Amino acid sequence: MRSLTAGRRDNAPSRWAYRFERLMLTPLFRLFLRVVVPFVVVAGAATVWLSDADRRESLNLAVNDLRREIATRPEFMVSAMTVDGASRGTSEDIRDLLSLSFPTSSFDLDLSAIRERVEELPAIASVAVRVRPGGILELNVAERTPVVVWRTHEGLTLVDPEGNVTGPAISRAAHAQMPLIAGEGAEHHVQEALRLFSAAAPLADRVIGLVRVGERRWDLVLDRGQRIKLPEQGAVEALDRVVALNHAEELLERDIKVVDMRLAHRPTVQLTEQAVDAWWQASQMTTGTVGQ
Numbered sequence: 001m002r003s004l005t006a007g008r009r010d011n012a013p014s015r016w017a018y019r020f021e022r023l024m025l026t027p028l029f030r031l032f033l034r035v036v037v038p039f040v041v042v043a044g045a046a047t048v049w050l051s052d053a054d055r056r057e058s059l060n061l062a063v064n065d066l067r068r069e070i071a072t073r074p075e076f077m078v079s080a081m082t083v084d085g086a087s088r089g090t091s092e093d094i095r096d097l098l099s100l101s102f103p104t105s106s107f108d109l110d111l112s113a114i115r116e117r118v119e120e121l122p123a124i125a126s127v128a129v130r131v132r133p134g135g136i137l138e139l140n141v142a143e144r145t146p147v148v149v150w151r152t153h154e155g156l157t158l159v160d161p162e163g164n165v166t167g168p169a170i171s172r173a174a175h176a177q178m179p180l181i182a183g184e185g186a187e188h189h190v191q192e193a194l195r196l197f198s199a200a201a202p203l204a205d206r207v208i209g210l211v212r213v214g215e216r217r218w219d220l221v222l223d224r225g226q227r228i229k230l231p232e233q234g235a236v237e238a239l240d241r242v243v244a245l246n247h248a249e250e251l252l253e254r255d256i257k258v259v260d261m262r263l264a265h266r267p268t269v270q271l272t273e274q275a276v277d278a279w280w281q282a283s284q285m286t287t288g289t290v291g292q
Contacts, residue, residue, distance in 0.1 A: 067107075079103045079135045086141040089167075090123050094139065097121065106131050114139075123166045148190055149175050151182040151209075161194070163187045183212025192235065196220065199239045202247065217262070225272075226252060229260045238264065 023029045050056055079102050083091040097117060100109075111129045118127045118139065128140040144166045146158035156169035158178075165187065169175050179197045186193070193210050200207050200220060208221045218235055220228040230238050238261040246252045251259070251269075258270035 076106050077103045077135050078106050078109060078131055078137050081137040081139065083139045083141060086124075086139075086143055090121070090141070090143060093121055093123070094118055094141070100137070103135070106135075109137065122164065146175075147178065148193060149178050149180050150187050151180060159187045159190055161190055163190050179207075180209030181212065182209060183215075185215035186210070186212035189218075193218070195236050196230070196239055199236050199243065202243050203252070206252070222252065225257060227258050229258060229262050231262045231264060234264065241267075 050059070081095070081098075081100060081102070083094050086094065098114060109131070111131070115127055115129045118124055118129075118141070123143050125142045125144045127142070130138055132138045144160040144162075144164055146160050146166045148159050149169050149172065150157050150159045150165070156172060156175075158166045158169050158175065159181075160166055172180070179193070181187075181190070181193050189212065196210060196218060197207070203222065206222045206224075206226075208223060211219045211221055213219055213229075217232045218230045220230065220239065222228070228239065228242055242251070242259055242261060255272045255274060256269050257272045260268045260270065
């Protein structure tokens with residue numbers, strides 16, 4: 001009996017085997033063995049391999065050759081550019097600004113940078129850029145629409161309703177259908193100017209333009225050297241009063257140089273020099289008659 005008992009093999013695991021089996025039952029340890037250890041091994045091997053300068057250079061050349069081969073495939077080449085929604089002059093400005101050479105790979109075109117550069121042009125409100133099938137770079141442009149001509153010391157410019165300068169005006173005659181504004185800061189108050197021009201519609205055949213005074217208020221300039229001075233606040237209402245008074249009393253048909261509406265409770269008029277002289281002579285004659 002002793003010999004049989006002594007010859008039996010003990011199948012109980014060792015202490016280290018028992019601990020390893022316990023660790024393998026832990027999810028975190030299994031994740032470490034399956035993910036972290038392989039990653040560290042691969043990263044270490046890659047670091048050792050890339051530590052050699054010649055190997056790095058060879059890898060860069062191989063990557064660049066592969067990229068060039070893919071980029072120059074016919075399906076990725078852009079052969080032309082179209083500009084839709086822009087006038088002829090604006091289209092030429094866009095082409096001159098971008099100065100793109102075709103054919104070129106679509107991988108070499110930064111569409112976001114192209115859009116930002118085109119939107120820097122004063123006449124451009126927005127632009128959408130895409131490469132459409134067939135290798136065409138397409139720009140869909142929305143131009144700003146000028147509504148007034150702004151006279152400055154540098155010349156005439158066109159301004160849209162938001163006060164953006166869209167470009168130079170060739171001449172006043174070339175944009176005769178647009179109202180004229182002038183003065184420092186006038187381009188920042190185009191909306192108000194348009195309302196004033198609308199209020200002055202009954203005088204349209206006599207209106208020359210609006211002048212911004214002191215960057216605070218407007219003067220409406222008429223032919224025959226007449227001027228209507230408007231207040232900072234309530235300019236449209238003040239002009240409506242002048243128009244109504246002119247309709248009832250033909251105020252602006254008289255020898256009046258300035259109608260001053262800056263004080264709403266006390267509007268005043270300034271006579272022309274000829275009217276003042278005539279009044280003075282009449283006054284002298286009246287005074288002389290009385291004295292006799």
